[in-house]
Structures are given as structure tokens and as C-alpha cells.
Amino acid sequence: MEQSAHxxxxxxxxxxxxxxxxxxxxxxxxxxxxxxGVKMRxxxxxxxxxxxxxxxxxxxxxxxxxxxYVRENENIPVILLTALGEETxxxxxxxxxxxxxxxxxxxxxxxxxxxxxxxxxxxSMPREAEKPNEPEVLTFDDWTLYVHQRELVSPDGVTVPxxxxxxxxxxxxxxxxxxxxxxxxxxxxxSGRTAQIFDRSIDNQVSRLRKKIEEDPKxxxxxxxxxxxxxxxxxxxxxxxxxxTFDDVDEENDI
Amino acid sequence: MEQSAHxxxxxxxxxxxxxxxxxxxxxxxxxxxxxxGVKMRxxxxxxxxxxxxxxxxxxxxxxxxxxxYVRENENIPVILLTALGEETxxxxxxxxxxxxxxxxxxxxxxxxxxxxxxxxxxxSMPREAEKPNEPEVLTFDDWTLYVHQRELVSPDGVTVPxxxxxxxxxxxxxxxxxxxxxxxxxxxxxSGRTAQIFDRSIDNQVSRLRKKIEEDPKxxxxxxxxxxxxxxxxxxxxxxxxxxTFDDVDEENDI
DNA sequence: CTCAGATTGATACAAACGGTTACAATTTCC
DNA sequence: GGAAATTGTAACCGTTTGTATCAATCTGAG
Numbered sequence: 001m002e003q004s005a006h007x008x009x010x011x012x013x014x015x016x017x018x019x020x021x022x023x024x025x026x027x028x029x030x031x032x033x034x035x036x037g038v039k040m041r042x043x044x045x046x047x048x049x050x051x052x053x054x055x056x057x058x059x060x061x062x063x064x065x066x067x068x069y070v071r072e073n074e075n076i077p078v079i080l081l082t083a084l085g086e087e088t089x090x091x092x093x094x095x096x097x098x099x100x101x102x103x104x105x106x107x108x109x110x111x112x113x114x115x116x117x118x119x120x121x122x123x124s125m126p127r128e129a130e131k132p133n134e135p136e137v138l139t140f141d142d143w144t145l146y147v148h149q150r151e152l153v154s155p156d157g158v159t160v161p162x163x164x165x166x167x168x169x170x171x172x173x174x175x176x177x178x179x180x181x182x183x184x185x186x187x188x189x190x191s192g193r194t195a196q197i198f199d200r201s202i203d204n205q206v207s208r209l210r211k212k213i214e215e216d217p218k219x220x221x222x223x224x225x226x227x228x229x230x231x232x233x234x235x236x237x238x239x240x241x242x243x244x245t246f247d248d249v250d251e252e253n254d255i
Numbered sequence: 256m257e258q259s260a261h262x263x264x265x266x267x268x269x270x271x272x273x274x275x276x277x278x279x280x281x282x283x284x285x286x287x288x289x290x291x292g293v294k295m296r297x298x299x300x301x302x303x304x305x306x307x308x309x310x311x312x313x314x315x316x317x318x319x320x321x322x323x324y325v326r327e328n329e330n331i332p333v334i335l336l337t338a339l340g341e342e343t344x345x346x347x348x349x350x351x352x353x354x355x356x357x358x359x360x361x362x363x364x365x366x367x368x369x370x371x372x373x374x375x376x377x378x379s380m381p382r383e384a385e386k387p388n389e390p391e392v393l394t395f396d397d398w399t400l401y402v403h404q405r406e407l408v409s410p411d412g413v414t415v416p417x418x419x420x421x422x423x424x425x426x427x428x429x430x431x432x433x434x435x436x437x438x439x440x441x442x443x444x445x446s447g448r449t450a451q452i453f454d455r456s457i458d459n460q461v462s463r464l465r466k467k468i469e470e471d472p473k474x475x476x477x478x479x480x481x482x483x484x485x486x487x488x489x490x491x492x493x494x495x496x497x498x499x500t501f502d503d504v505d506e507e508n509d510i
Numbered sequence: 511c512t513c514a515g516a517t518t519g520a521t522a523c524a525a526a527c528g529g530t531t532a533c534a535a536t537t538t539c540c
Numbered sequence: 541g542g543a544a545a546t547t548g549t550a551a552c553c554g555t556t557t558g559t560a561t562c563a564a565t566c567t568g569a570g
Contacts, residue, residue, distance in 0.1 A: 099290075100269075117269065148433040149489040150479050161474070163556060164482035200518090201558050207519060208557090218519090227517065227566065418546055455528085456548050462529060463547090473529085482527070482556070 005050040005119055006188065009033040010040050010066065011081070012058045020053065023108045029115075030194055037061035037069075045176065046185050048192045049076055051119060053111070054098075056082040067098055077122045079114055081106075135239030138174045141222060143213065145174065152213075165190065166209050173223065173233035182230040206231055260305035260374055261447065264288040265295050265321065266336070267313045275308065278363045279370075285449065292316035292324070300431065301440055303447045304331055306374055308366070309353075311337040322353055332377045334369055336361070393429045395490040396477060398468065400429065407468075420445065421464050428478065428488035437485040461486055 007029050009020045017033040024031045032047060034040040037060060043049065052070060056063035067078050077099040099118045102111055138145045142155030150167050152160045162170065168190040172181070183202045184195050190205070210217040222235040262284045264275045272288040279286045287302060289295040291313060298304065307325060311318035322333050335356040354373045357366055393400045397410035405422050407415045417425065423445040427436075438457045439450050445460070465472040477490040 149476070150487070151476075151489075164480075164484070165557065196559095198559085200560085203518065204520090204558075210519095225518070420547065453549090455550085458528065459530085459548075462531095465529095480528070 004028050004030050004194075005115075006030040006032070006048055006192065007115065008040065008043055008047070008049045008052045010036070010052060010058075010063075011055040012036060013055075016055070020108070020111070024112070024115075027112055037066050040066060041069075044070075044074060044076075046179075046181070046189070048188045050192070051115060051122075052076055052078045053115070054078055054080055056080055077118045079111070079118060137240045138171075138237055139240075140174060140177075140233075140235040140237045145170065147171065154213075160212055162212070163208075165205055166212060169205050169209050170213070173231075174237050177233045177235065177237045180226050180229050180232045186230065202231075259283050259285050261285045261287070261303055261443065262370065263295065263298055263302075263304045263307045265291070265307060265313075265318075266310040267291060268310075271310070275363070275366070279367070282367055284370075292321050295321060296324075299325075299329060299331075301434075301436075301444075303443050303445075305447070306370060306377075307331055307333045308370070309333050309335055311335055332373045334366070334373060393426075393492060393494050395429060395432075395488075395492045400425065402426065409468075415467055417467070418463075420460055421467060424460050424464050425468070428486075429492050429494075432488045432490065432492045435481050435484050435487045441485065457486075 007024055009017055009024070009031060010033070011017050011020070012035055014035070017035065021031045021033050032043055032049070034043050036058060040052075054063045054067055054070075058066075063080060063082075067080060070076055070078055080098040080101040081104055082101060083104045099122070100114045102114060134147070136147050138147060144153045145151070146153070150162065152162050152167075152170070154160050169186070172186065172189045181189070183199070186202045187193050187195050187199065190202075195202075206223060207217075210220050210223055214220045214222060222233060224232050224234050226232055262279055264272050264279070264286060265288070266272050266275070267290050269290070272290065276286045276288050287298055287304070289298050292315060295307075309318045309322055309325075313321075318335060318337075322335060325331055325333055332354040335353040337356060337358050354377070355369045357369060391402050393402060399408045400406070401408070405417065407417050407422075407425070409415050424441070427441065427444045436444070438454070441457045442448050442450050442454065445457075461478060462472075465475050465478055469475045469477060477488060479487050479489050481487055
């Protein structure tokens with residue numbers, strides 16, 4: 001069932017970004033890059049990233065800071081690139097939660113091996129190990145989506161059955177309201193796939209979802225089409241983080 | 256009756272992990288690995304591990320700490336790998352509850368022998384000697400499962416008979432609510448088996464369990480299907496240990 | 511304003527996937 | 541030892557979802 005993994009390379013040097021992108025693409029991965037924290041966060045929001053390759057030495061927010069950020073806000077494995085071969089860096093990196101690290105200069109083949117190894121590991125785990133701090137209930141217009149229960153309740157209080165694809169698409173939209181998402185982005189975010197030429201599956205999926213949640217699917221009010229751009233979810237979305245059930249107690253603070 | 260045992264190798268050095276994994280696989284075991292405590296805990300949560308091979312010297316949480324954790328929270332035999340040939344380590348290790356230990360460098364064949372010996376020993380004991388600190392009563396929706404008694408009571412107060420497979424599957428779900436579990440994972444967690452191609456036994460088991468606990472088995476509310484992914488248990492689960500409320504297994508602070 | 515090309519929506523269809531039933535093999539329990 | 545229950549396998553069928561196709565709509569050039 002596996003699609004090629006989507007890797008995000010974060011480094012402030014363009015030459016390194018391009019080198020790595022080229023090399024990894026050639027080896028069958030889908031690759032995006034970012035020149036710093038801002039771009040990285042943006043990418044995380046608009047693409048389904050499977051693994052991040054992150055340079056430690058960067059102006060502005062450094063790699064360790066970003067690594068910690070990823071650890072706290074996403075559930076994506078990180079491989080750190082460090083210029084110093086120092087043990088301290090390694091230890092800090094692993095403590096902060098990097099999944100592996102590599103000291104520069106390194107052989108691209110080595111990086112490739114590490115990436116494959118980390119992916120193998122992370123895929124043997126439940127892919128949806130829940131991002132930390134995710135809301136469990138999302139409301140929009142007068143609709144309510146119970147995220148964990150995968151249950152959508154209409155303004156009338158009726159539960160509307162959602163297929164797996166409906167659900168994924170809806171969640172994708174709800175997490176990014178007012179953001180115009182291209183078909184490519186939507187495909188990546190919902191299924192982790194890359195669009196074929198003439199790929200219309202997203203159009204179709206949108207059409208199906210509209211039939212379920214739009215009052216008048218011919219004149220959609222929530223999922224608007226942006227001609228030449230993609231789709232936007234325009235309704236106001238509010239999220240609630242409910243009481244934690246025992247499964248997400250990652251706390252070790254006293255209560 | 257035995258399926259091959261599932262062994263978890265915990266070591267911070269990749270080369271050692273890979274070496275051991277390869278060697279043990281070649282000798283008929285199913286093997287997973289972890290590079291530290293975090294990954295180890297994740298693996299314990301998502302796979303049915305029969306034995307842990309644990310390196311003592313590791314950055315972050317060291318092997319002895321992890322060994323104690325396993326002893327307190329799981330019922331899985333541990334073999335410690337120690338770099339020092341010191342008597343103290345051995346004593347500490349055995350005091351902490353390791354089932355055996357090996358000093359590095361060691362011959363893989365030696366490890367193999369110890370593993371087989373420990374497994375033989377642990378299997379001659381009651382296999383399900385219950386994890387320490389496990390809740391005895393689990394409630395979900397308005398259902399109650401008395402874990403030790405293997406008794407499930409419906410919202411109406413009626414006791415619903417569960418077969419062994421029903422029980423194992425239900426407990427598997429109750430311990431991992433909101434977590435999407437693949438058929439492979441479910442098969443491993445419930446029966447310790449590896450899926451054959453076209454293995455539909457889990458589908459069937461889920462279907463049978465749904466008939467017993469879902470109000471409308473055709474529109475399941477608790478055990479949801481994730482197309483292409485597996486199944487999720489979506490109801491909120493609370494657990495009780497005797498009379499204290501149940502905190503999940505992530506704690507390592509004294510209470 | 512009109513028309514051609516491009517873009518999007520809707521429908522039809524096929525392949526893949528999952529639910530269910532029946533049945534056989536196995537175990538459990540009198 | 542035999543009946544009943546359990547559990548894996550196979551088969552059938554409904555649903556889901558991607559692709560193809562055609563109609564509707566939009567855009568911009570003339």
C-alpha cells in the first residue's frame with residue numbers, strides 16, 4: 001500500500017538544500033525544502049511530511065529549537081545534521097527527541113540509510129499516534145465533528161455517516177480554514193499521494209463531501225472553489241480540547 | 256502451539272541493533288528494535304513483545320531505569336547487556352529484576368541460548384500473570400469490563416459472555432482507545448501471530464465483537480473501521496486500579 | 511458581445527476493500 | 541467419547557473510491 005515518503009529538508013544553505021533534494025528525489029522520495037523555521041512551519045501546515053532532515057546550525061531559530069518545536073507540536077521523526085562531531089550535540093539531540101543524527105560532512109548514502117531506517121521504525125508504529133495538543137471537537141457553522149469518534153453531527157443533531165475519505169478531507173479543511181489549498185496539497189494531506197496528470201480524485205471527493213454537508217451543494221457556502229487555485233474552507237471553525245482520557249496522559253507533572 | 260516469539264532489542268547504537276536484529280531474525284524470531292526509552296515504550300504499547308534485550312549503557316534513561324520500568328509495568332522478561340564485567344552490575348541487574356544478563360563483548364550464539372532459556376522458563380509460568388499496576392475494571396460508554404474476572408457487563412447490567420478471542424480483542428482496544436490499529440498489529444496483539452496474505456480473521460473477530468457490544472452492529476459507534484488502515488476504538492475509556500483512578504503507564508515518579 | 515479553450519461539477523463505472531454468512535477444523539466441556 | 545462452542549477460511553455481496561467522460565461554467569481575446 002505504500003506511497004513514497006515525503007521528506008522535508010530544512011537548511012539555510014541553498015546549495016545543500018538543492019543537493020539533498022536532488023539526491024533524495026532520485027532515490028524515490030518526494031522532497032520539499034525550507035530555508036528556516038518560518039518556511040518549515042508553513043510546510044508542516046500545508047503538506048503531509050513523513051520525516052524532517054534538519055540542520056542544527058542555522059541563523060535565527062537554530063535546529064535544536066526547531067527540533068523541540070516539532071517534537072512538541074507534531075508527530076514526525078527528525079534527523080539532525082550537525083557540523084560538530086561532538087558528543088554533547090548528539091546527546092542533546094537525542095534528548096530533545098531527534099530520531100537520529102548525522103555529522104557533517106557526511107556521505108549522502110549514509111543519510112539515505114538513516115532515513116530508511118527511521119521510516120521503517122516509525123511506520124511500524126501506529127501512524128496516527130495523535131499530535132500533541134489536538135482539539136477533539138471541532139465546530140463549524142452549526143455542525144460538530146467529534147474527531148476521535150469520527151462522528152459528524154448536523155445542525156439538526158443528526159449524525160451524518162462519513163466515509164474514511166470524507167473524514168480525512170473534512171479534517172484537513174477544518175484544520176486550515178480560510179486557507180486556499182491546491183489539489184496537490186489536498187491530495188498529499190488526505191492520502192499522502194502525489195497527483196497524477198489529470199488527477200481529478202480530489203474534485204470528486206470534494207463533490208461527495210459537499211453533498212453531505214452543504215445545504216445546497218450547487219451553491220456551496222463552506223467549501224468554496226478557487227478557480228485555478230484549489231479549494232477553501234470558509235466557515236468559522238472553533239476547536240475544543242476536551243478532558244484527556246487516560247490514553248493521552250503524557251504528563252509527568254503532579255496534578 | 257507456539258508462534259515464534261517477538262523480541263525487542265533496545266540499544267542506542269544502530270550497528271548493534273541491526274546486528275542483533277539480523278541475527279535473531281535469521282534464527283527464527285520476530286524482532287523489533289528501539290533506540291531508547293521513548294521508542295521502547297511505544298513499541299510495548301503497539302506490539303506483543305515476548306522478551307526484551309536491553310543495553311545498560313545508554314544516554315538519557317539508562318538500561319537499569321528502563322529495566323525497572325518494565326518490571327513495574329509489564330510482565331515481560333528482560334535480558335540485560337552490560338559493557339562492564341562487574342559483579343556490581345550483575346547484582347544490581349538481578350535485583351532490579353532482569354531475568355538474565357550478558358557482558359559485552361559477547362557471542363551472538365550465547366545470547367541466543369540465553370533468550371531460549373529465558374523464554375522456556377517464562378513460558379512454563381502462567382503466561383498472562385497480569386501486568387503489575389493494571390486496572391482491574393475498565394469502563395467505556397456505559398459498559399464495564401472486570402478484567403480479572405473476564406466479565407463484561409452491559410449498560411443494562413446484563414453480563415455478556417465473551418469468548419477468549421472476544422476478550423483479548425476487546426482488551427486490546429480498551430488499552431488503546433483512539434489509536435488506529437492495523438490488522439497486522441491487532442493480530443500480533445491478540446494472538447501473537449503474523450498475518451498471512453488474505454488473512455481476514457481479524458475482520459471476522461471484529462464483526463463478532465461488534466455484534467456483542469454495538470447497539471447497531473451495522474453502524475458501529477465504538478469500533479470504527481478505517482478503510483485502508485485498520486480499526487479504531489473511539490469510545491472514552493476510564494480505568495480503575497482497585498479504588499485509585501487509573502493513570503497510564505507513562506509515569507515513573509514515585510507516588 | 512461572442513466564441514474558444516480551460517477549468518470545474520456531475521455521473522457512470524470498475525476495481526479494491528470490508529462485512530457477513532456458512533462451514534470446517536479445533537477445542538472445550540460434560 | 542460426543543455435543544457444543546469457538547475460531548480460522550472461503551465465498552458472496554454491498555460500499556467506497558479512483559478514473560473516464562461529458563456537460564456546465566468561467567475567462568479572456570478579438
